[in-house]
Amino acid sequence: MTNKINQTPENTRWQSLVSDWSTDKQAFDMSSGKLMMWIFLLGDTFIFSIFLIGYMNARISTTEIWPNASEVFALTIAGHHIPLVLIAIMTFILITSSGTMAIAVKYAYQRDRKIAVYLMVITALLGVSFVGMQAFEWSKLILEEGIRPWGNPMGAAQFGAAFFMITGFHGLHVSAGVILLLIIARKIHRGDYDEKGFQIVEITGLYWHFVDLVWVFIFAFFYLW
Amino acid sequence: MKEKASDIVEKVHPISMYLKVWLLLFLLSSFSYLVDYLQIQGILRWSFILFFMFLKAGLILAIFMHVIWERMALQLLLFLPPIAILIFILLINIEANYVYLNRLITLISP
Numbered sequence: 001m002t003n004k005i006n007q008t009p010e011n012t013r014w015q016s017l018v019s020d021w022s023t024d025k026q027a028f029d030m031s032s033g034k035l036m037m038w039i040f041l042l043g044d045t046f047i048f049s050i051f052l053i054g055y056m057n058a059r060i061s062t063t064e065i066w067p068n069a070s071e072v073f074a075l076t077i078a079g080h081h082i083p084l085v086l087i088a089i090m091t092f093i094l095i096t097s098s099g100t101m102a103i104a105v106k107y108a109y110q111r112d113r114k115i116a117v118y119l120m121v122i123t124a125l126l127g128v129s130f131v132g133m134q135a136f137e138w139s140k141l142i143l144e145e146g147i148r149p150w151g152n153p154m155g156a157a158q159f160g161a162a163f164f165m166i167t168g169f170h171g172l173h174v175s176a177g178v179i180l181l182l183i184i185a186r187k188i189h190r191g192d193y194d195e196k197g198f199q200i201v202e203i204t205g206l207y208w209h210f211v212d213l214v215w216v217f218i219f220a221f222f223y224l225w
Numbered sequence: 226m227k228e229k230a231s232d233i234v235e236k237v238h239p240i241s242m243y244l245k246v247w248l249l250l251f252l253l254s255s256f257s258y259l260v261d262y263l264q265i266q267g268i269l270r271w272s273f274i275l276f277f278m279f280l281k282a283g284l285i286l287a288i289f290m291h292v293i294w295e296r297m298a299l300q301l302l303l304f305l306p307p308i309a310i311l312i313f314i315l316l317i318n319i320e321a322n323y324v325y326l327n328r329l330i331t332l333i334s335p
Contacts, residue, residue, distance in 0.1 A: 017297040028298055038299065042306060049310045053317050060321035063328045070261050088258045095254060099247035102289045109237050202291070209289045213282055219254075220278035224261050225271065 037203045041210045044173075048214050051166050052221055058158035067154035069223050072145065073137070087223050090133050091215065094174075097126035098212040101205045108201035113188055116201055120185040123208065127178040134171045138164075163222065170218055173211050180204055246288045253277050253284075 020027050028035050059066055074083040104119035141147045141163075149164050151157040184204045187193065193200055257277040260270060287293045292300060 013297040017301065020296060020298040028302070029296055030299070035299075038303065042303060045307060046310065049307075049313070053310075053314055056314070057317050057321045057324075060318065061324035061328065063325065063332060070264075084258065084261055088254070091254050091258070092251065095247070095250045098250070098285065098289055099243060102243045102246075103240060106237060106240065106243065206290055209285055212289075213285050216278055216281045216285065220257065220274050224257060224274045 031199060034199060034203050034206070037206050041206065044210065044214075048166075048169070048217070051162075051169065052217065055158075055162040055166060055222070058156070058162055062156040062158060064157070065155040067152065067156065067159045069225070072141070072147075072154065073223060084223060086133060086137055087219065090130055090137075091219055093126050093130050093133070094212050094215050097123045097130070098209050100126065101208045105202045105205045108188070108198035111198065113191075113194075113198075116198065117185045117189045120181050120188075120201070120204075124178045124181040124185070127174050127181070127208075131171055131174050131178070134167065134174075138167075166218060166222060170211070170214055173214070177208050177211050180207065242288070246284055250281055250284055253281050257281075 020029060070083040073087050074081055075085050076082075077085065100119045101123045104116045104123065107119065108116040146153050147160045147163070149161040152160050181204060184200055188198070188201070254277075257274060260273045260277075265273065292303065
């Protein structure tokens with residue numbers, strides 16, 4: 001591997017791109033696990049995009065009034081009518097969990113096993129509270145507001161189908177992320193990665209940040225739009 | 226899944242950086258919530274929503290997911306395919322407006 005071409009200095013990002021793709025080596029300079037996570041997330045991006053595009057199509061093409069999300073998701077707390085309050089809390093919780101995850105990755109790379117495990121468990125707990133609030137929101141919409149996938153009293157029938165499909169699929173991702181986090185945290189605690197290195201935390205973190213990323217788009221397009 | 230030396234180099238950043246980004250994400254989320262709370266409407270509403278959305282998404286991708294420290298090969302892997310999504314959004318937008326127009330015409334015609 002003392003090929004001359006491999007020693008070409010990479011002065012710019014474009015040169016690094018050319019050398020990654022043209023030299024006789026693996027094109028992506030990272031472990032297979034991390035690359036596979038990125039490719040999976042790219043695929044997931046397309047799935048969520050298709051859901052959101054389907055929602056856009058239904059919303060533009062319907063001649064009925066689209067239910068006002070600001071009103072549908074409002075809560076009355078201590079006599080005050082606050083629009084979207086639960087959704088805002090859920091957003092802050094997910095962002096906070098992303099922050100603890102990012103710091104967990106940092107400590108894992110510093111080989112500080114204990115703090116990394118703690119932070120991953122906190123991340124998982126925040127994820128559980130997010131799913132819990134979502135369950136509360138769903139039951140409120142189904143039982144009190146009478147929203148069904150095939151219709152609702154407020155307007156366009158497609159509202160329910162789009163809402164349950166998109167947030168349901170996202171909630172499923174959060175739940176899967178919580179399970180993944182707990183499994184990996186347990187394995188780190190047990191010392192399974194002491195010799196292999198702690199890149200697994202970064203890979204798990206990529207998934208978790210992606211779940212947060214998707215929520216940013218759902219929050220903007222479904223709740224605020 | 227063997228770890229490579231290049232995976233670890235430059236991955237350890239000061240904790241203050243993560244906390245700053247976290248704070249920034251909090252602020253941006255509050256701003257986008259305020260857009261709804263203050264009932265800003267019209268073109269201002271969705272330009273605000275989109276602006277805050279892209280800033281938040283960019284921060285999460287760039288800092289939390291470490292994309293700015295990755296090599297360009299990976300960055301292009303992540304950012305070139307979604308161009309297809311943008312084209313798809315554009316096409317469905319045209320299609321949906323066409324369907325809407327047709328539904329209106331059907332509704333008003335005897």
